Amino acid sequence: MFLFEGSDRKKEEERIRSEGRLPPGQALTVKFPVLHYGAVPAFNPATWDLRISGEVEQEQRWTWDEFNQLPRTNLVMDIHCVTHWSKFDTRWEGVSVQTLVAQGFIKLKPTAAYVMQHAEYGFTANLPLNVVLQENFLLATHFDGQPLTPDHGYPLRGMVGALSASPELETPYFWKGAKWLRGLEFMTADRRGFWEQAGYHNRADVWKEERFG
Ligand SMILES: Nc1nc2c(c(=O)[nH]1)N[C@H]1C(S)=C(S)[C@@H](COP(=O)(O)O)O[C@H]1N2
């Protein structure tokens, strides 16, 4: 893959920087590195479910078939990893929590203020509810028109990035999206997820370079 190596990569990075889309301390990559703790879990569509729990009027459990009948959203986002790489104009498809709430698939209690993503093997990632309800947070099933690959979170991952059309939206680093997602827990008070307990920043705003807490 030589297309964006060397001076071409640098040129593309300068274009993105001139558009104000390159956060401090980040470098453009066209690769898609894989980063996670532990093993890649197997997916069994017969037993997989997504649980919606905590501060909701009614807890939900969606099977894989049921999840695939929910309204779908397509987004183009810039993703910013805490390990200093950024990837621009990436295409994602999935289900928007904002849409699920707006259309009554999830009925939040007024006490809901934070969200924990629960993934396979007990991995967790926390975000404020207002960020999860933004347009730039997605429960993603597809990347670049294809189902996620196993190492990028198949069949479902939380996904957060920057929408260049809406630069005012708070944008956390990419680790705030849990691969192999199995549940959303709505909470009254904040709790730290896996990397947040390991010393990563709790809020993780890419423009403020909130890398470590
Ligand atoms: N389940 C799970 N999700 C995870 C992680 C993990 O360890 N387990 N790591 C996070 C981190 S630190 C990063 S940088 C991104 C990397 O996503 P990618 O492998 O698709 O690039 O996934 C995030 N989601």
Ligand SMILES: [Mo]
């Ligand atoms: Mo990471």
